[in-house]
Amino acid sequence: MFSRYRILIGGIKDRLTEALLKYEKASIILRVALSIVEERGRGQVGDFDYKTLTSKLLELGYDFEPKMILRALERDFGIIETSYKSSNQHWWRFIDLESVRDALDQGEEDPEIVLIRTQATSLGLEDIERKLQLLLQRGIRSDVDRAMFKRLAFEDLPLLLDVYKRSVQYEETKDISTRIKKILTLASRIARISNAKVNNSGFPEKEGERKDNHVDSVRLLHGKDPVGD
Incomplete structure (x- = not known):
């Protein structure tokens, strides 16, 4: 899956911490994505989709484009992966849902x-x-x-x-x-x-x-x- 991406170093927690340090809005995106999973469960097509994610962000008062950060979370940090993509839909799945949830709950590491x-x-x-x-x-x-x-x-x-x-x-x-x-x-x-x-x-x-x-x-x-x- 990651053959076209950079070599990933460290575990999910380490990579997540690095992502949070580099992108301050990554925490917001991941927490909203987790809330979608909690509401709908883990579907066969994926954990969350772009349309629902952006809609939730707007509902919470966040008006920014998450595409670049989503791409980085997938390609640079291996935290999520594309599970389905078409001309008008893009779904992602968490590589390790529990590790991401635990890491976010514990806060950012030094x-x-x-x-x-x-x-x-x-x-x-x-x-x-x-x-x-x-x-x-x-x-x-x-x-x-x-x-x-x-x-x-x-x-x-x-x-x-x-x-x-x-x-x-x-x-x-x-x-x-x-x-x-x-x-x-x-x-x-x-x-x-x-x-x-x-x-x-x-x-x-x-x-x-x-x-x-x-x-x-x-x-x-x-x-x-x-x-x-």
């Missing part, structure tokens, strides 16, 4: 929490953790391994650390901070093992530092790890 979740998802935590687990198991044995770890250390881990520092401040994002802490700890272990091998290889200290100085990028100043083990 935008910072939405941002943290979205950024964590975009970083691909599972993929980063998988790569680090692989490096930890087999060690950094080749130029390819060193390049991979350097890229992770300088490109991905700084972004993860930023998300971690903000995610620990909220109970709602505790799962994210826990996952990122595990990833940073893995990176720190790889760095320590790599440094130990270099120091025991017989290279002079400066040469060892020059050859593998990228492993220190996952440590804080004075040799401390980004987060506690």
Whole structure:
């Protein structure tokens, strides 16, 4: 259904919160649409139609065109989907009616929490953790391994650390901070093992530092790890 739409990130609640932040009238439209469902029930053709929605909006004193927001709720946020469309009718169905109702009842979520979740998802935590687990198991044995770890250390881990520092401040994002802490700890272990091998290889200290100085990028100043083990 969403192949022609943008890739959707997060659950219904997260996407709904993002939509409400972007379109202040989205809450009005969705609440009126829910009222139509409550009055008529969920029909085979759909949950609500454009004609009834605009009529209800006018009855409530809202004089604005909802087409653009309805299109965004469907294509950009995956909250509703077209269930029937003809030359003079357009019906939609809620993707997850109960989740939308619950989210609206609970009120808008803190935008910072939405941002943290979205950024964590975009970083691909599972993929980063998988790569680090692989490096930890087999060690950094080749130029390819060193390049991979350097890229992770300088490109991905700084972004993860930023998300971690903000995610620990909220109970709602505790799962994210826990996952990122595990990833940073893995990176720190790889760095320590790599440094130990270099120091025991017989290279002079400066040469060892020059050859593998990228492993220190996952440590804080004075040799401390980004987060506690």
